[in-house]
Amino acid sequence: MVGNFKMLAKTLYGFEPILAKELRNLGAGNVNEGVRNVTFEGDLGFLYKANLCLRTALKVLRPIKTFKVFTERDLYQNVYAIDWASYFDVDKTFAMDTTMSSEVFKNSMYVSQKGKDALVDKFRHQVQKRPNVNSQNADVRINIHLFDNTCTVSLDSSGDSLHQRGYRIATNIAPINEVLAAGLLLMTGWDGRTDFLDPMCGSGTFLIEAAMIACNIPANINRESYAFMQWKDYDAELHEKIVNASLNRTREFHHKIMGCDKAPSAERKAEENVENSQLSEYIDIERKDFFRSEKPVDGKLHMVFNPPYGERLPIDADEFYKKIGDTLKQNYPGTDAWMITSNLEALKSVGLKTSRKIKVFNGKLESRLVKYEMYSGSKKDRFAKEDG
Missing domain, CATH: 3.30.2130.30 (VC0802-like)
Known part of the structure; x- marks a missing residue:
C-alpha cells in the first residue's frame, strides 16, 4: 500500500x-x-x-x-x-x-x-x-x-463499527447511535458558536458529540483499537503522528453545553459517559423536567433532542408532543429547536410550524429531523427590527 x-x-x-x-x-x-x-x-x-x-x-x-x-x-x-x-x-x-x-x-x-x-x-x-x-x-x-x-x-480497516467511540459505558433504554447523533448535529448546522441544550439527554450522546464538534476533537479519540493495527504494513509511528496532528487542531469553546433529564438514572448515566469522554469541563448536566423548565441562557440557544417515540418507552405520544410545543412556545424564545422522531402522527400534536423537515432513519425506523424557530418576541416584531 x-x-x-x-x-x-x-x-x-x-x-x-x-x-x-x-x-x-x-x-x-x-x-x-x-x-x-x-x-x-x-x-x-x-x-x-x-x-x-x-x-x-x-x-x-x-x-x-x-x-x-x-x-x-x-x-x-x-x-x-x-x-x-x-x-x-x-x-x-x-x-x-x-x-x-x-x-x-x-x-x-x-x-x-x-x-x-x-x-x-x-x-x-x-x-x-x-x-x-x-x-x-x-x-x-x-x-x-x-x-x-x-x-x-x-x-x-475499522474492525468494530466506528459508532463505537469508546466513551459510552452506560446506556439508557433507547440510546441513539453515536454516528447518527453526530450526523444529525451537523445537519442542524451546529458549529459551537452558540450555547447548546439537550433537554431530554438520556445517556448524553448528543452532548458529547456536540462538545467534540465544538472543540474539533477527533470523533474516535477515545477508541483503543482498529483492525488496521493487525495489518502487516501497520506503521505505529505514523499513526501516532496522525493522532498528535489531529489533536493539535482542536479549538477553544466559549459557550455552554447543557443537558437535562427528569430520570435520575439517565442523569447518572450521562454524567458517567461525559466523565469517561473527558469532556466534563464543557458539559453541565442536571436532573430537570423539560416541561417545567425555562431557557437557561439569555442569548441564542441551539437545542437538539431525541424525545421518546412511544416505540420502546410507553407514553401518551399526542399529549407528550403537545407539551413539547407548549414548552417551546412559552419558555424558549430565541431558540433553534431541532428534534428527531419516528412518530410522524404525534409530530402533528406539537402545534408549531416546522421551518425544516429532513427524512432520516434511526435504525430501521423512518424518522424526521424537524426544526422549530422560536423567536424572541413575535415573528412580526423580529422582522420589523431587521427592517429597521
Whole structure:
C-alpha cells in the first residue's frame, strides 16, 4: 500500500453529503458519493486519519481487488489469487462478511464461506499453515461486496463499527447511535458558536458529540483499537503522528453545553459517559423536567433532542408532543429547536410550524429531523427590527 489508493467509507442513509464534506475537509482526493457510502482516495496516513476523525462514517474499507463473477469457480479462483500473506500473518484470526445484490448467488453466508475456503487454501499453499476464523473478535476483517456480476474484496480497516467511540459505558433504554447523533448535529448546522441544550439527554450522546464538534476533537479519540493495527504494513509511528496532528487542531469553546433529564438514572448515566469522554469541563448536566423548565441562557440557544417515540418507552405520544410545543412556545424564545422522531402522527400534536423537515432513519425506523424557530418576541416584531 504505497502512495494513494481508493477507499470506501460506509455511512447511514441520507448522510452521504455530510460524510463527503467531512472527507474533503480532511483532505481526501476524488471524493464521490454513493448509496450509504462515499469513495475517496488517500495514503496510509489518511486511512488512519479517516478512522480517527470522521464523525459520520461507520466503516472505512480498503478495496484490494475487483473482478467479474459468473460462477462459484470465478469467486473462488479470484479470492485465491490474492496474495493474502502480504496483508496479514497466518497467526492472525480473520472473519469474512458479504453484502450482495446478485443473480449469481442467493446466499451471502455461502459467498463468505467460499471466500474463506479460498483464503485458507492460499495460506496453506504459501506457508503450509492456515489462519483461524473468529467471527466475533477477529484480528482481520474482510468484506466481499457483490453487485450483479461485479465483486469487490476489501480489507475492513475499522474492525468494530466506528459508532463505537469508546466513551459510552452506560446506556439508557433507547440510546441513539453515536454516528447518527453526530450526523444529525451537523445537519442542524451546529458549529459551537452558540450555547447548546439537550433537554431530554438520556445517556448524553448528543452532548458529547456536540462538545467534540465544538472543540474539533477527533470523533474516535477515545477508541483503543482498529483492525488496521493487525495489518502487516501497520506503521505505529505514523499513526501516532496522525493522532498528535489531529489533536493539535482542536479549538477553544466559549459557550455552554447543557443537558437535562427528569430520570435520575439517565442523569447518572450521562454524567458517567461525559466523565469517561473527558469532556466534563464543557458539559453541565442536571436532573430537570423539560416541561417545567425555562431557557437557561439569555442569548441564542441551539437545542437538539431525541424525545421518546412511544416505540420502546410507553407514553401518551399526542399529549407528550403537545407539551413539547407548549414548552417551546412559552419558555424558549430565541431558540433553534431541532428534534428527531419516528412518530410522524404525534409530530402533528406539537402545534408549531416546522421551518425544516429532513427524512432520516434511526435504525430501521423512518424518522424526521424537524426544526422549530422560536423567536424572541413575535415573528412580526423580529422582522420589523431587521427592517429597521
